[in-house]
Structure formats: structure tokens, C-alpha cells
Amino acid sequence: MSSTRLSPGKAILFSTIVVIVLLGGLELGLRIWANYFRLAYLTYDQKLERPVLVPNARVINGNEKVVVNSKGFVGPEFEKIKPNGVYRIIALGDSCTFAGGWYETTYSGMLATLLKELEPTHKYEVINAGISGYNSQFALNRLKDELLDYNPDLVSIYIGWNDLMKINPANPQSSASMGKVWRTLNESYLLKAYSKVLFFYLRPLLFKPVLEADPDGTKAFDKFVPQAFLANLDEMASLLRQRGIKTILVTRPTVVHLGMTQDDLDKNNVFFPYYAGTYSLERFLSLHRSYNTATKQIAEKYGIPLVDLDEIFDRGTKDSYFIDTMHLSEEGNQLVANSLAGVIAPESNRHLASNSDL
Numbered sequence: 001m002s003s004t005r006l007s008p009g010k011a012i013l014f015s016t017i018v019v020i021v022l023l024g025g026l027e028l029g030l031r032i033w034a035n036y037f038r039l040a041y042l043t044y045d046q047k048l049e050r051p052v053l054v055p056n057a058r059v060i061n062g063n064e065k066v067v068v069n070s071k072g073f074v075g076p077e078f079e080k081i082k083p084n085g086v087y088r089i090i091a092l093g094d095s096c097t098f099a100g101g102w103y104e105t106t107y108s109g110m111l112a113t114l115l116k117e118l119e120p121t122h123k124y125e126v127i128n129a130g131i132s133g134y135n136s137q138f139a140l141n142r143l144k145d146e147l148l149d150y151n152p153d154l155v156s157i158y159i160g161w162n163d164l165m166k167i168n169p170a171n172p173q174s175s176a177s178m179g180k181v182w183r184t185l186n187e188s189y190l191l192k193a194y195s196k197v198l199f200f201y202l203r204p205l206l207f208k209p210v211l212e213a214d215p216d217g218t219k220a221f222d223k224f225v226p227q228a229f230l231a232n233l234d235e236m237a238s239l240l241r242q243r244g245i246k247t248i249l250v251t252r253p254t255v256v257h258l259g260m261t262q263d264d265l266d267k268n269n270v271f272f273p274y275y276a277g278t279y280s281l282e283r284f285l286s287l288h289r290s291y292n293t294a295t296k297q298i299a300e301k302y303g304i305p306l307v308d309l310d311e312i313f314d315r316g317t318k319d320s321y322f323i324d325t326m327h328l329s330e331e332g333n334q335l336v337a338n339s340l341a342g343v344i345a346p347e348s349n350r351h352l353a354s355n356s357d358l
Contacts, residue, residue, distance in 0.1 A: 041066045041101065042132065048145060050138045051131060059101070066101030074128040075103035082151050086123045087348045090147055092139055092236075093158035096252075096327060097130025105330050106130070110337035111344070118345050127152070135162040136232035143236055154246040154347065156307075156340060157236060161252060161326050163229040164291050166192070168275040169221060195274040203279070208262060209272060210280030217282035221290045230294045237302045246347055248340065249299045249306050251292040253313035253332075255322035256284055269324035305347075307339050 041057035044050070057068040069077045082088050091097050091108045099106035108128035115124045129147055131138070139159045147155070210217070233249075240247045255268045258281055264270075278284045292310050299306035313321055313335065321332035328336065 039132075041068055048141070050141055051133055053131060064100070067103065068101070074098060074101050074106065074130065075109065078125055078127060080150060082125075083123075086125055087154075088125045088127065088150065088152045089344065090127045090129050090150065090152040090155045091158065092143060092147065092155055093130040094134040094139070094162055095130065095132035096161065097128060097158050098132045099130065099328065099333055103128060105333060107328070107333040107336035107340070110334050111340055114337050114341045115345060115348070118341060119349065122348060124348070130158075133162060134159065135166070136160060136229045136236075140232045140236050143239065148239075148243060148245075152245055154248065154344065155240055156248040156250065156344075157233070158250045158252070158336075159233075160229055160291050160295070163226060164252075164287060165273045166195070166275075167226070167228065168273075168277070169224050169226070169287065169290075170275075170277055199274040199276075200271055204271075207279070209265070210282070211260065211262065212281070214280045214282045217280045217286065219286055220283045221278075221287040222293075224287065224290045226291055226294055229291060230298070233295065233298045234301070237298050237304060241302055247302070247304045248343060249295050249304050250336075250340075251295050251306070251308050251310040252288070252326065253309045253318070253321070254285075254288055254326050255318050256281065256288070256325060257314070257318065258282070258285065268319060268322060271325055305343050307343055309336060309339060312339050 040059050041054050042051055043054050045052045053068045053072045053074070055068060055070050055072045057066060059066040066074070068074060071078070071080070089111070091111070097106065097108065099108075103109040106128055108126045108130070112124055112126035115122070115126070127150070129142065131142075134142075136159050139157070143155070237247055237249070256270055260268075260270075260281060272279050272284055273287070278287050288310075292308075296306060296308075298304070313332075321329055321335060323329050
């Protein structure tokens with residue numbers, strides 16, 4: 001019997017096709033699972049090309065309590081057309097704003113309660129527009145294609161952690177005008193899964209982060225400008241100004257600080273970005289500063305009030321304010337609400353007073 005052998009060129013081509021088919025199947029499977037089955041209250045909208053909350057979703061299972069209203073927001077129902085005399089606030093953000101999906105324990109819900117206590121004669125609505133996994137691009141898209149339709153008086157923007165944690169500053173994808181190849185790679189669910197397994201699960205088992213004596217890391221990213229994040233934030237601020245909507249920007253606080261031991265990191269569930277180059281306290285904090293600096297630049301450019309949560313949280317012992325690197329405890333959410341109320345209450349008073357004179 002004679003055997004048929006493929007030529008080297010055909011063998012390589014055949015192997016390449018098999019690998020592409022396998023990787024494509026894995027990519028498709030991960031996308032379907034992540035977008036439609038991973039969480040009962042989260043799905044992917046093909047038309048909007050971004051994740052959205054499932055309207056009327058209810059998930060109450062032990063400590064997990066997620067309640068989504070009919071419009072796809074965490075919290076109580078509200079009218080699309082803003083009622084007369086109501087000061088409407090939209091809190092735009094990621095998982096730090098979503099905060100588990102139980103409105104009463106999010107900073108949005110706490111802010112609503114606090115504003116009513118401070119100004120009982122005023123009518124406030126605080127709409128939680130936070131969705132887990134959102135980066136600045138998703139936030140910008142949601143603002144443009146949905147949130148402006150609700151005619152808010154003020155929008156607070158608490159965004160950026162997913163930009164910082166998942167976009168490597170050493171790669172071209174950190175630029176505002178990344179090429180198609182980098183954009184495709186950045187959106188690959190297979191690479192996202194690989195990065196999380198490698199850097200979130202395996203790296204801590206094999207290596208420990210540098211906790212001290214990292215002189216090159218102290219200011220490693222202080223001159224880095226996160227262009228894509230900066231451009232998205234700039235567009236949001238510009239768009240809101242054009243619409244005459246007041247804006248508040250916040251910096252991102254973190255439980256991470258110099259002097260932490262490995263026991264401190266473990267106790268506070270600290271995890272680092274999903275790429276190499278920031279696996280030390282100094283390097284992480286340097287990159288963290290660069291994102292907060294970008295936020296401050298936009299606030300200064302547009303004359304927008306800035307609530308420097310990073311500085312506010314740094315005033316005391318931070319452990320009780322966080323449940324991990326950046327996600328807040330109930331006590332942390334209350335501090336955010338208190339900090340925002342101090343800026344929003346005077347602004348809303350001026351707004352409501354001027355409208356009552358009309």
C-alpha cells in the first residue's frame with residue numbers, strides 16, 4: 001500500500017487552518033458564555049456593541065442581591081421624562097458604581113438618601129448608571145446613545161479602572177488611535193481570558209510582587225499619558241458642556257499604599273493589572289497616579305468640579321473602605337456619597353433657586 005504524504009507547504013497550511021478553526025471556536029465559545037450566560041443580569045447588546053444590564057433582572061441569592069429596573073439601571077423605577085422640580089443626577093461608572101447591584105448599598109443610593117436629608121424641600125433623583133466591566137469607551141458610548149436622553153441636570157463620572165487594569169501602557173493599544181490589529185487583539189475574549197488566568201491566578205502562585213527597594217518603579221509611569229482614556233474623558237466632558245449639563249469628575253482611590261506587606265496584600269485581596277511591568281507597589285501606584293492626573297487635566301481644562309477621592313481616602317486608614325484593590329465596602333461607598341454631596345448640594349441649590357425665579 002502506498003501512503004499519501006502532504007508536502008511541507010500543504011502540511012503547514014493544513015495545520016494553520018486547524019489552529020485557526022480551534023482558536024476561532026474557543027473565541028466564539030468564550031464570547032457567547034461571557035456575554036450571555038456568565039451573569040444572569042448582564043448581556044451583550046449587538047446593536048449598541050456593549051454590555052447592558054438585563055431589564056427587570058432580579059438575582060437574590062444569599063449575599064448577592066441585584067435588582068435592575070425596567071430601563072436597565074440598578075435601583076428604583078424613574079420616568080424617562082424628568083418631572084418638574086426634580087434635580088436629576090446620573091452616576092456614570094463601572095463596577096465601583098454598580099457596587100454589587102443593590103441600590104441601597106451603592107454610593108448612588110446613599111447619595112440620594114443624604115441629599116434628601118440635607119435638603120428635604122428639594123426633589124432629587126440619583127440614577128445609578130454603573131455596569132461592571134465598563135471602560136471609558138463603553139462609558140462614552142452609553143452617555144452618547146442613552147443617558148443624554150434622560151435630560152440629567154448633573155452627571156458624575158467615576159471611570160477608568162478597567163482601562164488601567166487591562167490596557168498595557170507598553171503596547172500601542174494604549175494610544176487613542178490604536179490600529180485595527182491592536183484593537184482586534186484588545187477585544188479578543190480569548191486573550192482576555194489568557195491574561196486573567198496568567199496574571200490574576202497563576203502569577204501570584206509563582207511570584208510575589210516587589211514591595212520595596214524598587215527605585216526604578218517609584219516614578220515609572222508618572223510621565224505616561226493614557227491617551228485613549230484621556231480622549232474618551234475629554235469627549236464626555238465636552239459633550240456634557242455642549243448640552244449645558246453640569247459634570248463632576250472623581251479620581252480613583254485604591255487600598256494599595258507604600259509599606260504594605262504580603263500579609264496586607266492578602267488580607268485586602270489586592271490584585272495587580274493583567275500584564276507585566278506593574279507588579280510592584282511603586283510601579284502600580286505610579287500608573288495609578290497617571291490616570292488620576294489625566295482626570296485632573298480634564299477637570300482643569302473644562303473648569304469641572306473635581307472630587308479627589310484618592311486624596312480623601314488617603315487621609316485615614318483605608319482597609320475598611322475597600323473589599324479589594326479598588327472595589328468599595330459599604331463604608332467606602334458612604335464616604336464617596338458624603339464627598340459628592342458636599343459638591344452637589346450647593347450646585348443643586350443654585351439650579352433649583354434659579355428655576356424657581358423663572
